Amino acid sequence: MKFHKEGYVSLAVVVLFAFIINAIADYYMAPQLVKWLIYAISAFLIIVVLQFFRSPTKHVVPDESIVLCPADGKVVVIEEVEETEYFKEKRLQVSVFMSPINVHVNRNPVSGVVSYFKYHPGKFLxxxxxxxxxxxxxxxxxxxxxxxxxxxxxxxxGALARRIVWYVKENDKVTQGDEFGFIKFGSRVDIFLPLGTEINVKIGDKVIGGKTIIAKLS
Structure with missing residues (x-):
């Protein structure tokens, strides 16, 4: 288990905050109970940041016959939809909701070449x-x-996620299981598959990015 690079600034801010409030409590000789409360809050904040930005090491053997889950979380959508941005036709959509306690690393579900990439500013529903x-x-x-x-x-x-990070651009070669991005705090990842793809998960399943097989290809 390692600490993800996207968390360096957040960890530094929390550690600095903890140092300052502890120093103030010591300087003004706060009651012992108050000091222990501040110590507990400081430790809690540091632990939260450490667990949120944890990044498990994954050893993935690329397999073109499967689609791997792109994120840790829970399957919340499996349905046939009209994909209107790129394909402009029906696709099978599988969506994974990532809660604040999940690992928030996003991984390539397949290997290949990035044929399209676009960032969209928008709301925070x-x-x-x-x-x-x-x-x-x-x-x-x-x-x-x-x-x-x-x-x-x-x-x-999502409502809490205010920063999406991506590491890919058009024409990049990507490998199944490697990181393609990171989202801070609760969020979601959708994947759109060809009609007729054999889905390997069901609504409510807990899934692991780079490990759970979302679908099998014919």
């Missing part, structure tokens, strides 16, 4: 809202695998 996929701040990534099949996936900001 709760991540499970039906319109969050099209109205919230988000990124859209399309990857074409070696067989020429394209897969679209989106990072979607």
């Amino acid at each position: 709760v991540a499970w809202h039906p319109k969050s996929s099209t109205e919230n701040e988000r990124t859209t990534v399309v990857v074409r695998n070696a067989s020429g099949v394209e897969f679209l996936f989106r990072q979607i900001a």
Whole structure:
């Protein structure tokens, strides 16, 4: 387990805050009970940041016959929808909701070349809202695998998530299981698959990014 680079600033701010309030309590000789309360709050904040930005090491053997889950969380949507941004036709949508206690690293569900990328500024509706996929701040990534099949996936900001980070751009070669981004605090990732794809999860399943098989390809 390692600490993700996106958390360096947050950890520094929390540690500095904890140092300052502890120093103030010591300087003004606060009652012992108050000091212990401040110590407890400081430790809690540091632990929260450490767990939120944890980044488990994943060893993924790329497999073109499967689609891996792009994020840790819970499956909240499996349905046939009209994808209006890129494909402009029906696709199977699978959505994973990431709560604040989940690992927030986003991983490539397939290997291939990024054929499309776009960042969309937008609203901050709760991540499970039906319109969050099209109205919230988000990124859209399309990857074409070696067989020429394209897969679209989106990072979607939630009510708390105010920063989406991405590490890919058009024409980049990406490898299944490698990081393609990070979202701070509760959020959601959607993936759009070709019709007829065999879905390997169901609503309510807890899934792990870079490990759980979302779908199997024919």
